[in-house]
Amino acid sequence: MLLSLFKCLTAYPIIQLLLNYRKLASLYSNFAEALPKHIHPITGRIHPSYRQCGARSGRFSCKQPNLQNVPRNCTAKGMRNCFIAAPGYQIIKADYSQIELRIVAEISGDTRMLDAYTKGEDLHTLTASLITGKSLEKVTSEDRRIAKSVNFGLIYGMGATKLQAYAEEKYDVLLTLEEAKEFRKRFFQAYSGVKRWHDRIRRTVYAKDIKQIRTIGGRRRRWAKKPRLSELLNHPVQGTSADMLKVAIARLFELLPKTGAKLIGVVHDEILLECPQIMLKRTSRILKKVMMEAGELYLQQVPVEVELTISSSWS
Structure with a gap:
């Protein structure tokens, strides 16, 4: 069926236009239209609910609304630019590179x-x-x-x-x-x-x-029935990623009060902080340091890299 679709896309370019429209329509209804409904009338912010073990891999999950689903691919990258820092603050985004x-x-x-x-x-x-x-x-x-x-x-x-x-x-x-x-x-x-x-x-x-x-750290996942092979391959990887991110966050909370920065989001291998402009350099160093140290607890043969950006929006 997928091969037939590819042939149809080649023979009838209008099909690709319709598929693009469907993607954009989905983005509009799920994000552009839906997210403003979650803005708090007093704070003017969106306050989602995070669960520490919301995913079976051990990753965080997010709901009401699910901000982890805000896309960052080429087609819809602008969606993240709609999330902006408060006056006098910047957003520090740090994620593990190709973790x-x-x-x-x-x-x-x-x-x-x-x-x-x-x-x-x-x-x-x-x-x-x-x-x-x-x-x-x-x-x-x-x-x-x-x-x-x-x-x-x-x-x-x-x-x-x-x-x-x-x-x-x-x-x-x-x-x-x-x-x-x-x-x-x-x-x-x-x-x-x-x-x-x-x-x-x-x-x-x-x-x-x-x-x-x-996982590499020894955290076990069990199944009641025979798991798929893909699940057995997936859990040691995504589960280890979740483990190291949580170690980083635990260490981060000991140091954040000294900076005035606040944790405002977690997306799989990515940590978001909102930080006063005068504390950006110090907070960035702290965030990168704790993420590097957490990663090095689990990866002995592979160097850990953390990519960090500072912006007025979640870009």
């Missing part, structure tokens, strides 16, 4: 991934080069976007059909089924350690009907 891929490198021991991160290389650019056959210098932004969909899709064992749908939905990348199959094959050829990790989990956990798995 899921770094955790996969740690767990799988893949030598190519470990070497790339040790050298400070961009793994998306490297993957783009490996799956397209281009040299690193000739990799385009479009190639890199394809590589992002391949990297984040295949580490959890997606098949080609699901990868094709994931690339279009998350990264606005249209792949034929043949391209998805070829990129999948080349990915596992390039990162043989990741394939061995998948095979090991399939053989020693999934095939033996073991209904539990642990």
